[in-house]
Amino acid sequence: xxxxxxxxxxxxxxxxxxxxxxxxxxxxxxxxxxxxxxxxxxxxxxxxxxxxxxxxxxxxxxxxxxxxxxxxxxxxxxxxxxxxxxxxxxxxxxxxxxxxxxxxxxxxxxxxxxxxxxxxxxxxxxxxxxxxxxxxxxxxxxxxxxxxxxxxxxxxxxxxxxxxxxxxxxxxxxxxxxxxxxxxxxxxxxxxx
Amino acid sequence: xxxxxxxxxxxxxxxxxxxxxxxxxxxxxxxxxxxxxxxxxxxxxxxxxxxxxxxxxxxxxxxxxxxxxxxxxxxxxxxxxxxxxxxxxxxxxxxxxxxxxxxxxxxxxxxxxxxxxxxxxxxxxxxxxxxxxxxxxxxxxxxxxxxxxxxxxxxxxxxxxxxxxxxxxxxxxxxxxxxxxxxxxxxxxxxxxxxxxxxxxxxxxxxxxxxxxxxxxxxxxxxxxxxxxxxxxxxxxxxxxxxxxxxxxxxxxxxxxxxxxxxxxxxxxxxxxxxxxxxxxxxxxxxxxxxxxxxxxxxxxxxxxxxxxxxxxxxxxxxxxxxxxxxxxxxxxxxxxxxxxxxxxxxxxxxxxxxxxxxxxxxxxxxxxxxxxxxxxxxxxxxxxxxxxxxxxxxxxxxxxxxxxxxxxxxxxxxxxxxxxxxxxxxxxxxxxxxxxxxxxxxxxxxxxxxxxxxxxxxxxxxxxxxxxxxxxxxxxxxxxxxxxxxxxxxxxxxxxxxxxxxxxxxxxxxxxxxxxxxxxxxxxxxxxxxxxxxxxxxxxxxxxxxxxxxxxxxxxxxxxxxxxxxxxxxxxxxxxxxxxxxxxxxxxxxxxxxxxxxxxxxxxxxxxxxxxxxxxxxxxxxxxxxxxxxxxxxxxxxxxxxxxxxxxxxxxxxxxxxxxxxxxxxxxxxxxxxxxxxxxxxxxxxxxxxxxxxxxxxxxxxxxxxxxxxxxxxxxxxxxxxxxxxxxxxxxxxxxxxxxxxxxxxxxxxxxxxxxxxxxxxxxxxxxxxxxxxxxxxxxxxxxxxxxxxxxxx
Numbered sequence: 001x002x003x004x005x006x007x008x009x010x011x012x013x014x015x016x017x018x019x020x021x022x023x024x025x026x027x028x029x030x031x032x033x034x035x036x037x038x039x040x041x042x043x044x045x046x047x048x049x050x051x052x053x054x055x056x057x058x059x060x061x062x063x064x065x066x067x068x069x070x071x072x073x074x075x076x077x078x079x080x081x082x083x084x085x086x087x088x089x090x091x092x093x094x095x096x097x098x099x100x101x102x103x104x105x106x107x108x109x110x111x112x113x114x115x116x117x118x119x120x121x122x123x124x125x126x127x128x129x130x131x132x133x134x135x136x137x138x139x140x141x142x143x144x145x146x147x148x149x150x151x152x153x154x155x156x157x158x159x160x161x162x163x164x165x166x167x168x169x170x171x172x173x174x175x176x177x178x179x180x181x182x183x184x185x186x187x188x189x190x191x192x193x
Numbered sequence: 194x195x196x197x198x199x200x201x202x203x204x205x206x207x208x209x210x211x212x213x214x215x216x217x218x219x220x221x222x223x224x225x226x227x228x229x230x231x232x233x234x235x236x237x238x239x240x241x242x243x244x245x246x247x248x249x250x251x252x253x254x255x256x257x258x259x260x261x262x263x264x265x266x267x268x269x270x271x272x273x274x275x276x277x278x279x280x281x282x283x284x285x286x287x288x289x290x291x292x293x294x295x296x297x298x299x300x301x302x303x304x305x306x307x308x309x310x311x312x313x314x315x316x317x318x319x320x321x322x323x324x325x326x327x328x329x330x331x332x333x334x335x336x337x338x339x340x341x342x343x344x345x346x347x348x349x350x351x352x353x354x355x356x357x358x359x360x361x362x363x364x365x366x367x368x369x370x371x372x373x374x375x376x377x378x379x380x381x382x383x384x385x386x387x388x389x390x391x392x393x394x395x396x397x398x399x400x401x402x403x404x405x406x407x408x409x410x411x412x413x414x415x416x417x418x419x420x421x422x423x424x425x426x427x428x429x430x431x432x433x434x435x436x437x438x439x440x441x442x443x444x445x446x447x448x449x450x451x452x453x454x455x456x457x458x459x460x461x462x463x464x465x466x467x468x469x470x471x472x473x474x475x476x477x478x479x480x481x482x483x484x485x486x487x488x489x490x491x492x493x494x495x496x497x498x499x500x501x502x503x504x505x506x507x508x509x510x511x512x513x514x515x516x517x518x519x520x521x522x523x524x525x526x527x528x529x530x531x532x533x534x535x536x537x538x539x540x541x542x543x544x545x546x547x548x549x550x551x552x553x554x555x556x557x558x559x560x561x562x563x564x565x566x567x568x569x570x571x572x573x574x575x576x577x578x579x580x581x582x583x584x585x586x587x588x589x590x591x592x593x594x595x596x597x598x599x600x601x602x603x604x605x606x607x608x609x610x611x612x613x614x615x616x617x618x619x620x621x622x623x624x625x626x627x628x629x630x631x632x633x634x635x636x637x638x639x640x641x642x643x644x645x646x647x648x649x650x651x652x653x654x655x656x657x658x659x660x661x662x663x664x665x666x667x668x669x670x671x672x673x674x675x676x677x678x679x680x681x682x683x684x685x686x687x688x689x690x691x692x693x694x695x696x697x698x699x700x701x702x703x704x705x706x707x708x709x710x711x712x713x714x715x716x717x718x719x720x721x722x723x724x725x726x727x728x729x730x731x732x733x734x735x736x737x738x739x740x741x742x743x744x745x746x747x748x749x750x751x752x753x754x755x756x757x758x759x760x761x762x763x764x765x766x767x768x769x770x771x772x773x774x775x776x777x778x779x780x781x782x783x784x785x786x787x788x789x790x791x792x793x794x795x796x797x798x799x800x801x802x803x804x805x806x807x808x809x810x811x812x813x814x815x816x817x818x819x820x821x822x823x824x825x826x827x828x829x830x831x832x833x834x835x836x837x838x839x840x841x842x843x844x845x846x847x848x849x850x851x852x853x854x855x856x857x858x859x860x861x862x863x864x865x866x867x868x869x870x871x872x873x874x875x876x877x878x879x880x881x882x883x884x885x886x887x888x889x890x891x892x893x894x895x896x897x898x899x900x901x902x903x904x905x906x907x908x909x910x911x912x913x914x915x916x917x918x919x920x921x922x923x924x925x926x927x928x929x930x931x932x933x934x935x936x937x938x939x940x941x942x943x944x945x946x947x948x949x950x951x952x953x954x955x956x957x958x959x960x961x962x963x964x965x966x967x968x969x970x971x972x973x974x975x976x977x978x979x980x981x982x983x984x985x986x987x988x
Binding site: 090 | 358616618619689694695696697699700701702703704706707708709710711712713714715716717719720721722725729748750751754758
């Protein structure tokens, strides 16, 4: 543990980060190592190119969106703190931990869903319009499907979820349509415990 | 039918009493009737008597003259075995019927208990009649005939996703849990047996190995019993899959332990070498079983690729391949159950993509039927065998066994959960643990394994059997009956209604991708990463080999969507039965080929569909048409354009108007087609198909759309039309104009195909049109020739 504690000093604001995100020291360290690995030019920050270097991400249909999610509006680079904050969404929800209000925790169900919602909602208007849904479907289903089928599915999805009939899915409607899915399980990476 | 819960209702009782009486009468008759044939020895005498009588009556000196031709003869021997089998099956099925006529009983007592009771009764009756109780629970019969259908049913319909997600947990319970149970029970029993009170005890003769063998037999959770009980309590998916998965996978452990101890019980000692061999044997048995099953599964999937011309025997392939997988595994002493599960699970996605809808239904119902009958028979036979079997009751042994089983199970579950929870994301709560422990039911497999024991090696065989039966009875009766109230009491989460929405499907896939991406970013090769890799491999190579035709490229989401639409469409039609259309003509025309031959829901105003706007009915009808005939063509008949318009329609009246117009138009076309030179076309002919197509108002509106409405364009990415109100007006005007134009067009030649479908930029519209024709008309190829004479009505 000796070397790791000295490494911990490299991480800026380690204690605050741990407090905010709920990661343990070991996890934070692992993430920091990963961060350094991705940051090939050693700038201390990551740019979109660094993310794109991850091979499998290129194969991922929504890889681009995921990368974008790390960069909040307008920013060109992301530092370690932001990197960790994003990944904190995927920490498994620990039902036994009672520190602080559950709702505010970075990895609470609502926050996880909000993160996923923002991946759909590219223009950040708080709703998933049909267009945005279509883009996602197109990305996921690729060239194997005809436009009409995509339209049909998007239409059907909006019809099912859209309770206030405004033609788009708001965050609450999104949450509601996923109420049967165990989000804590689905949106947690075991590694981050 | 008696009213469900209202047995207090005098009318209900009145109605059910004669039924009940009749049934009881039938039951008694059958029981009596079964007593005679099921007894072994008496029947030949009857026949012999008859023959002798015949001879005597016909000709006194039968040696010389020819016998009189027997007009009526009784030859029971000839048909004895099949007759008895059928009688048993009939008895089982009647019992099942009977239980449901008595509503109160079946809600308190699980069916398995009732069936065992019936078995006891039948066995008792047979014994009372002085006949020999037939050895019905013959181990060969059980393992080769009764068990496979149940396991195949379970394996084929195994919910793969929760199973795989919890595989680690399940394996832990199955392997480690069973081992712990076996050694704990066996060891402690041996210890108890060695307790030497003052009076000598036959138990002292018991050695360690037979005890361990007994422990391994009794420790395995039984899939049949678990299925039977858990089916009725509708518990949540996680718990169900944990207990059920455990009961399936512990077969490998049981097989290995059983053979191991059986082998060495004769030898007397077990060395470390044997232990190591045992472990290796376990791996071979388990993995070998899965491999054999997977191979047969792939063979079956491959075969189903070519069955498009012989749809009738498709279900046969599924059954035969699976059964052969089971038998092959049993041949090598591998785990037959795991082979069967692997076979069913591997072949299912590919087979389902290849076979017809009807075959799918057939497979489903045959499997359910067989497994249901098997299960019923197993429980009845358990009852009969209890009455029959030689028993050696030993109070100490039996009670200690029962107690130890419970204790071992509880300790095992609690201990294992503590370890497992370190690795699980969703932890198992105390309630979950309790249900898992309580759900560890033993059943007929344990009994059959005990039955298989050789009397020479195991002098204590009868005692074992008695103890096994007692444990089985205890678990099935006591635990089976009380688990339902306990589940209610503990407020355990129940199974949620499995109606998966398209939203869930989309978002779940989206989240899968998201999580895979995050895992890649973290550099962590976790669950999602491997699942993604497997999916990619599957899509790239496996699907191409095993799925016929175009379906191999169909993404899962689309398949799901089709299934959902079809289901909903069928529901729509079935629930709309009985409402007559104002003009019956279009209904018969358009619904000719659809299985539920009922008129489609006529007046949208009368039906309050919660989720579907009325304009969708036509679309759904088209889906039915195309899907139910040739389900494998990609559909081009969805009317995207009106879908775009749909959500902006707030006028109910507009929909009504459209619908009426559609009906009128269809009628007109039907009339028009009479003027054509072609004599009254059968509904399947291309002409009528086109008539049907052309009659869609949405088809018309599509044409119009290319002119006037801004939203209906190739650039489908921007459907947000601010002028939704204008849209409606346009529609109305357009359609009215349409009618006039169309009349002329129709007079001149067969109605042209809707050109709206030909969007600029879609070069393969023609091909799709042909495909559509193929969809709609069974005589496929002829449709294509007619395409050439068609010209677009509107350029």
